[in-house]
Amino acid sequence: xxxxxxxxxxxxxxxxxxxxxxxxxxxxxxxxxxxxxxxxxxxxxxxxxxxxxxxxxxxxxxxxxxxxxxxxxxxxxxxxxxxxxxxxxxxxxxxxxxxxxxxxxxxxxxxxxxxxxxxxxxxxxxxxxxxxxxxxxxxxxxxxxxxxxxxxxxxxxxxxxxxxxxxxxxxxxxxxxxxxxxxxxxxxxxxxxxxxxxxxxxxxxxxxxxxxxxxxxxxxxxxxxxxxxxxxxxxxxxxxxxxxxxxxxxxxxxxxxxxxxxxxxxxxxxxxxxxxxxxxxxxxxxxxxxxxxxxxxxxxxxxxxxxxxxxxxxxxxxxxxxxxxxxxxxxxxxxxxxxxxxxxxxxxxxxxxxxxxxxxxxxxxxxxxxxxxxxxx
Numbered sequence: 219x220x221x222x223x224x225x226x227x228x229x230x231x232x233x234x235x236x237x238x239x240x241x242x243x244x245x246x247x248x249x250x251x252x253x254x255x256x257x258x259x260x261x262x263x264x265x266x267x268x269x270x271x272x273x274x275x276x277x278x279x280x281x282x283x284x285x286x287x288x289x290x291x292x293x294x295x296x297x298x299x300x301x302x303x304x305x306x307x308x309x310x311x312x313x314x315x316x317x318x319x320x321x322x323x324x325x326x327x328x329x330x331x332x333x334x335x336x337x338x339x340x341x342x343x344x345x346x347x348x349x350x351x352x353x354x355x356x357x358x359x360x361x362x363x364x365x366x367x368x369x370x371x372x373x374x375x376x377x378x379x380x381x382x383x384x385x386x387x388x389x390x391x392x393x394x395x396x397x398x399x400x401x402x403x404x405x406x407x408x409x410x411x412x413x414x415x416x417x418x419x420x421x422x423x424x425x426x427x428x429x430x431x432x433x434x435x436x437x438x439x440x441x442x443x444x445x446x447x448x449x450x451x452x453x454x455x456x457x458x459x460x461x462x463x464x465x466x467x468x469x470x471x472x473x474x475x476x477x478x479x480x481x482x483x484x485x486x487x488x489x490x491x492x493x494x495x496x497x498x499x500x501x502x503x504x505x506x507x508x509x510x511x512x513x514x515x516x517x518x519x520x521x522x523x524x525x526x527x528x529x530x531x532x533x534x535x536x537x538x539x540x541x542x543x544x545x546x547x548x549x550x551x552x553x554x555x556x557x558x559x560x561x562x563x564x565x566x567x568x569x570x571x572x573x574x575x576x577x578x579x580x581x582x583x584x585x586x587x588x589x590x591x592x593x594x595x
Contacts, residue, residue: 229445231438239438245330246434250366250426252325254419259321261412263314268405274310278303329427330434362429366422373418381411471515474546477508478519479526483565484509485540488532492516493540494523495550497562504549505558510541529565533582536561538593557585 231239239245282303289295382389385407392400440448478484481494482505494509496502509519523530536557543551550558561582 227439227441229440229442231435231440232445232448234448235438235440235444244434244437246430247326248329248423248427248430250370250419250423251328252322254416254423255321255325255328256318257412257416257419259317260314261409261416263317264409267313267317268409271310271314275307278306278310329430362433366426369425370418370422373421374415377415377418378411381414385411471511474509474511475518475522478522479528481508481523481528483529483531483561484519484523485531485533485537485561486516486520487534487537488530490516491537491541492519492523493537493544494519494528495540495558495562502549504552504555505562506549507540507544507546510544510546512541529568531561531565531582533557533561533585535587535592536582536585539587539591542593543591551591553588553591557582557587560585 282299285299289299388403388407392404395403477496478494481496484492484494486492491512492510492515493507495505496508497505511519520530522528536554539554539557540550543554564582
C-alpha cells in the first residue's frame, strides 16, 4: 500500500521536467483555439478582401471564356494561358491566404509557445498498438474530445437554426429580387451566418484552453521518487553534496585562518567564541571581521593569534554580540562601535608601549552593548 502511494503522480512537474517535455515536443495545444482563430481570420479576410478576390477571379473567368477559336484550338497557347491565369488567381488570393496563415501560426503558439522537436515527428511504433489506441479513445482525453464534438454540433446547429428562423423572410425573399442583387444579398447573409455560428467555436475554445493546460500539467506530474532521482541527477547524491559542502567549509576555514595573523585583536568569550578584527584608520570606515568561530574553531583562532603575537582580549558580552551579528569581511554593526573602540584603543596603546601585545591580559566585562545586540548564550 505504501509503495503504491509512493508511485502516485502527486508532485507538480519540476522546471527540468517541463524543459525535457518541451524538447520532446510535449506542449499544451488547443485545436479548438486553432479552429476558432483561423475561422474568424478567414471571415475577416473575406470581409476585407472578398470583393477584390471575386472581381479578379471573375475577370480571369471572363477572359478565359472569351478566347477566340484560333487560341482555343492552339496546343501551344492554351497551356501558357492556363499558367498565366493560375498565377494571377494565386496572386489574387495571396492577401486572404496570408491572413489565414498568420492566424494559424498565432493560434498554434498561443497556448504552449513556439516549439519544434524532431522527436515529436519521429515514428513511434507504440502508437500503433491497438490496445493503447483503445485506451486513448475511451480514456479521459477521448471522452473530452467526444464532449467537445457534441458541444460544437449542438451549439453550431442551434445557432444555425436560430439564424434561419430570424432571417427566414429575407431568405425567402431572395427569389423575388434581381439576380445580381439576390447574389450579393445571399453572400452577405452567408457571411453573417458564418460569423454567428463561429461564436460557438469561441465558447468551445474558452472551455478547451483551460482544459488543455490542466491536462498537460496533469500529464507532466511526477512521483516523489522521480523528483528525488531528478535532484540526484542535477545536484548529485546527498553524500556527494555533503562532501562538497565539507570541502567548501574547510577551504573557507583555511582562508579565514590565513587572515588571523593580519588582525589587530581577537576578542574571546574566553572559551566558546573568538572574533578577529582588523582596522586601518586610513582606509577603513569601521573595523572589519576577518575571522570568527565557536568551540574548536575558536580554539584554532586563538592558537593562530598567539603564534603570530596578535592581541587576545577577553570580553564575553562583546564576543557573543560580534559572533551573532556579523559576517566575514563585513564591518561591525554601528551599535558596537563604542565597545570595539574601547578595546582597540587599549590594544593600540599596549602595542606602542611594550611591543609584546600577545601577552596582554585584561578583561572587558562592562562594555556598552545595545540590548538588541546582546546575547546570553
